[in-house]
Amino acid sequence: MEVDIDGSRFAERTRSFVEWFQALPGATFRSDLIAVEDLRAQNAGRGIVALADVEPDTVLFTIPRNAIICAATSQLRDKIPHVFGLDNDDAGQPDSGDDDDDGSGAQQDSWTLLILAMLYEYLQGESSRWKPYLDVLPTVFDTPMFWSPAELSEFQASALVAKVGKDEADRMIKTKIIPVVRAHEQVFFPPGSSSQTLDDAQLLALAHRMGSTIMAYAFDLESDDPEIKQADEEADDEWVEDREGKTMLGMVPMADILNADAEFNAHINHGEDALTATALRRIKAGEEIFNYYGPLPNGELLRRYGYVTPHHSRYDVVELPWDLVEAELRQRAAGGSVAPSDWEKARKLTLADDAFEESFVLERASDDPDSEGRLGTDTVFAGLPDELGEQFKAFLKSIKKVCNANLAVLALSDGDMRKNLYLQAVLGALQARERQYATSLEEDEHIIRAGQLTRRQQMAVWVRRGEKQVLREAQAWVRRQMDELRNNLASEKRAQGDDGPTAKRRRV
Numbered sequence: 001m002e003v004d005i006d007g008s009r010f011a012e013r014t015r016s017f018v019e020w021f022q023a024l025p026g027a028t029f030r031s032d033l034i035a036v037e038d039l040r041a042q043n044a045g046r047g048i049v050a051l052a053d054v055e056p057d058t059v060l061f062t063i064p065r066n067a068i069i070c071a072a073t074s075q076l077r078d079k080i081p082h083v084f085g086l087d088n089d090d091a092g093q094p095d096s097g098d099d100d101d102d103g104s105g106a107q108q109d110s111w112t113l114l115i116l117a118m119l120y121e122y123l124q125g126e127s128s129r130w131k132p133y134l135d136v137l138p139t140v141f142d143t144p145m146f147w148s149p150a151e152l153s154e155f156q157a158s159a160l161v162a163k164v165g166k167d168e169a170d171r172m173i174k175t176k177i178i179p180v181v182r183a184h185e186q187v188f189f190p191p192g193s194s195s196q197t198l199d200d201a202q203l204l205a206l207a208h209r210m211g212s213t214i215m216a217y218a219f220d221l222e223s224d225d226p227e228i229k230q231a232d233e234e235a236d237d238e239w240v241e242d243r244e245g246k247t248m249l250g251m252v253p254m255a256d257i258l259n260a261d262a263e264f265n266a267h268i269n270h271g272e273d274a275l276t277a278t279a280l281r282r283i284k285a286g287e288e289i290f291n292y293y294g295p296l297p298n299g300e301l302l303r304r305y306g307y308v309t310p311h312h313s314r315y316d317v318v319e320l321p322w323d324l325v326e327a328e329l330r331q332r333a334a335g336g337s338v339a340p341s342d343w344e345k346a347r348k349l350t351l352a353d354d355a356f357e358e359s360f361v362l363e364r365a366s367d368d369p370d371s372e373g374r375l376g377t378d379t380v381f382a383g384l385p386d387e388l389g390e391q392f393k394a395f396l397k398s399i400k401k402v403c404n405a406n407l408a409v410l411a412l413s414d415g416d417m418r419k420n421l422y423l424q425a426v427l428g429a430l431q432a433r434e435r436q437y438a439t440s441l442e443e444d445e446h447i448i449r450a451g452q453l454t455r456r457q458q459m460a461v462w463v464r465r466g467e468k469q470v471l472r473e474a475q476a477w478v479r480r481q482m483d484e485l486r487n488n489l490a491s492e493k494r495a496q497g498d499d500g501p502t503a504k505r506r507r508v
């Protein structure tokens with residue numbers, strides 16, 4: 001994240017924010033133990049650092065729930081309740097009498113409602129009760145959504161390029177955000193307020209900024225709904241809570257000043273009236289306090305949060321498209337014997353299967369961080385996804401079916417042959433996948449060592465290097481499997497050779 005204000009204003013904004021936070025009814029902040037610091041020299045914006053040794057389980061700060069910006073706390077909800085799905089009969093409301101173009105027909109979700117609430121609060125300027133907090137939120141981002149085509153090209157063949165999502169975000173803002181703002185201009189741009197009416201291009205840019213802030217800063221909040229609460233409690237012993245998008249999203253001041261890493265030392269607990277930041281272990285004076293965003297590969301960390309870290313490399317993944325595996329199979333096994341039309345038929349059969357997957361994510365096996373947020377030993381590549389093996393089998397079956405089982409070519413009934421064919425095809429596909437990148441793993445290592453990169457270039461090289469490393473480890477794993485298979489076959493043969501004469505001798 002970049003922060004585009006000079007040093008003194010940066011410090012001033014930090015000070016105002018901390019003072020504002022400490023004055024919130026119900027808030028606590030252990031200023032004897034921690035401080036918000038300027039970490040821009042490390043490209044980390046603001047962060048929270050221990051001033052003195054912190055004991056495990058110490059509550060570092062408390063955020064009262066009503067200090068959170070969310071669909072439930074923003075005044076916007078009272079001003080346009082129908083957009084929040086609260087009141088379809090909005091007679092008597094300030095903006096009643098809207099027509100169908102007011103955006104209220106669009107299906108809003110927790111994401112778009114929070115964008116609207118953030119836009120509203122931002123446009124209120126000094127009148128927003130969150131002004132000192134809004135002042136420390138970023139205005140520019142390092143997430144790939146804001147990269148130029150030349151910068152994006154540094155990802156080379158990474159699947160990340162297809163996930164940047166700029167067009168989808170544009171579409172969402174144009175259909176769900178701008179119409180609501182336009183239909184309620186007196187609400188968003190109140191007469192006499194310092195904010196001037198923005199044109200659509202300015203509004204689009206501002207909504208992108210709010211969306212990206214939410215992506216990198218917002219928390220999933222527990223709901224009052226007893227069913228969802230129950231699900232939350234059940235998920236409580238896991239670091240990453242999966243609430244299937246049912247929860248409300250909220251901007252949580254101070255909790256989101258914590259930076260995060262795959263190895264961390266603090267946790268945010270969601271209480272009934274407040275959220276608390278607690279130390280998971282002893283933290284020494286001078287150490288940064290880290291939260292946790294989950295076991296994310298660096299590519300995903302960059303996509304959502306705009307940074308990468310060495311600790312997150314262990315979670316790196318790479319996508320292996322099915323087409324590459326199929327092409328290898330075609331070339332190696334059945335290429336000469338299966339007519340192209342039969343191959344196409346088999347292909348169609350496989351594609352028609354509901355379970356068909358276009359690509360498979362290859363990842364290492366990795367333990368969760370321990371209860372103190374520490375990571376264990378290094379991770380290893382421990383196997384291909386089961387679904388890839390199943391799809392391969394299903395494809396072979398389709399070929400057999402289409403070719404009326406008159407093919408000895410595939411030796412499909414022999415399990416070992418089939419496994420060998422699978423390993424060969426996957427190995428070839430992994431090598432082909434590696435060739436899709438413009439530079440090799442070794443070249444990337446060299447580029448990183450040479451160190452003459454912009455921050456964005458460096459992060460992109462980290463992402464693509466991480467993917468190539470997984471590809472190499474997967475290849476080594478496949479080779480080991482092939483060796484094992486060969487050795488098993490050889491020892492089976494030897495055993496047959498030993499048994500054969502003995503049996504004969506016995507019979508004689």
Ligand SMILES: C[S@@+](CC[C@H](N)C(=O)[O-])C[C@H]1O[C@@H](n2cnc3c(N)ncnc32)[C@H](O)[C@@H]1O
Pocket residue numbers: 001042043044045046047136137138216217255256257258259260261304305306307309
């Ligand atoms: C929730 S905010 C944390 C506070 C943020 N540093 C700030 O100044 O407002 C998340 C953003 O902080 C930055 N960040 C978080 N953890 C980081 C880390 N370990 N290293 C570098 N930047 C980090 C990223 O820009 C990310 O999008």
